[in-house]
Amino acid sequence: MSRRPTSSLAACVWIPLFPLRCEEARHEGLAGLPTALLAPDTTRKLWQVSSQARHTGVKPGMTVSQAIGICPTLRLIEPDPVHYDEQFATLLSALTEVGPVVEAGELGLVYVGCDGLQGIYGGVEKIIEWIMTCVRSATCGAARDTPHAARLGWGVGKFTAWVAASRARPSEAVVVPLGHERDFLASQPIAVLPLDADLHRRLRRLGIRTLGMLATLPEAAITAQFGAIGKRIWQLAAGRVVEPV
Numbered sequence: 001m002s003r004r005p006t007s008s009l010a011a012c013v014w015i016p017l018f019p020l021r022c023e024e025a026r027h028e029g030l031a032g033l034p035t036a037l038l039a040p041d042t043t044r045k046l047w048q049v050s051s052q053a054r055h056t057g058v059k060p061g062m063t064v065s066q067a068i069g070i071c072p073t074l075r076l077i078e079p080d081p082v083h084y085d086e087q088f089a090t091l092l093s094a095l096t097e098v099g100p101v102v103e104a105g106e107l108g109l110v111y112v113g114c115d116g117l118q119g120i121y122g123g124v125e126k127i128i129e130w131i132m133t134c135v136r137s138a139t140c141g142a143a144r145d146t147p148h149a150a151r152l153g154w155g156v157g158k159f160t161a162w163v164a165a166s167r168a169r170p171s172e173a174v175v176v177p178l179g180h181e182r183d184f185l186a187s188q189p190i191a192v193l194p195l196d197a198d199l200h201r202r203l204r205r206l207g208i209r210t211l212g213m214l215a216t217l218p219e220a221a222i223t224a225q226f227g228a229i230g231k232r233i234w235q236l237a238a239g240r241v242v243e244p245v
Contacts, residue, residue, distance in 0.1 A: 006244040007101045007113025011131055012153040012161035013091075014168075018108025019084045020048040021149050023077050033075050034058065036067060040079040047079065094138035098130050103158075103245045111158050113245035128152060128173045156181055157242035163192045182239040186212030193233050199226065211237035 015021060024031040034053035036046045046062045056071040067074055088107050095102050101113025114127055121127045135150045153164025155176035163185060164174040176184045188211045190203050208214050214222070215238040222230040235241040 005101050005113070007099075007115040008156055008242055008244045009114040010155065010158050010161035010245045011112040011114050011128065012158065012165040013095065013110045013112065013131060013135060014151045014153070014162070014165040015091075015108040015135075015149050016151070017048045017050075017149075018088065019079065019081075020050060020077075021108070022084050022087050023080075024050075027077075030075065030077075034071050034073060035075040035077060037077045038064075038079055040081045091135065091138045094134045095131065097134055098127070101245050109162075111161065111245040114154070124154060124175060128154065128175070132171070132173070155184070158245060159236050159241075159243060160185065160239070163188050166192055182215075185237060185239055186210065186215065188212075190214060190237075193236065195229070195233065199229070202226075215239075 020035070020037045023035075023037060031050075032052070033050070034056055035050040036053055036058060037048040039045050039047040044064055046058065046060050046064070046067055049058050049060050053067075053071060053074055056074075058067045058071050058074060062070075064076065067076075084107055088104070092102060092104055092110060095110055095112055098112055099114065099117050101115075103111040103113075105111065112131060117127050118124065121130055131152060132150065149170060151165045151168035151170060152173035153161045153166070153168055153176075154173060155161045155164050156178060160176050160181050164176050167188070168174040190200065190208060190211060192211070193200070195203075203214070208217075214234060217234070219231065219234045219238075222234040224230075226233070232241075
């Protein structure tokens, strides 16, 4: 049985609020209004919220009545999960034109394996340029009509690439040079860790605000406090684990 190809060098493409971006792309004028996308379940709660709606105090997880009470002009959108999946699949297909190693995360989050691509494209900047070109030219509404929404991160391992993408400005890239992963991660907030809200609160109560602060603590102490997830987040914060694409 042949093994699937992997890559330790990763580029992370991130389009925040991807489903909401898809709706903005297919409804003219929606992008400038306070809008909220309902959750794709029976709760009738808000799933994703535009920046205009956030500025009025509307937040994800609110009920419709709570949100309308805060912002009477809020535009509510029924979710269309099939459409979002189709648009995301188109984006994934476009990115395979850059290289053969492509891994989907959540909607709007894609990892592209970059091992060996420098010999084809001629350098990191050229690879990033090709990736962003594919994102912009994809038939995915969120990438095509609002290309400024895409952010890109580059580094060794998926976590470093993701954190870099989360620090990037819209339509720009953050590159973490080889060998500088720990220095880069040390200054980043713990919010980038893949944890639920309760664990984030527990870390903040302990006075841990950055990955560097977490990494300076003994691994055994974090493992004792948080169990297996504690061991994992310590290793991520310390740059001890590299998850390939």
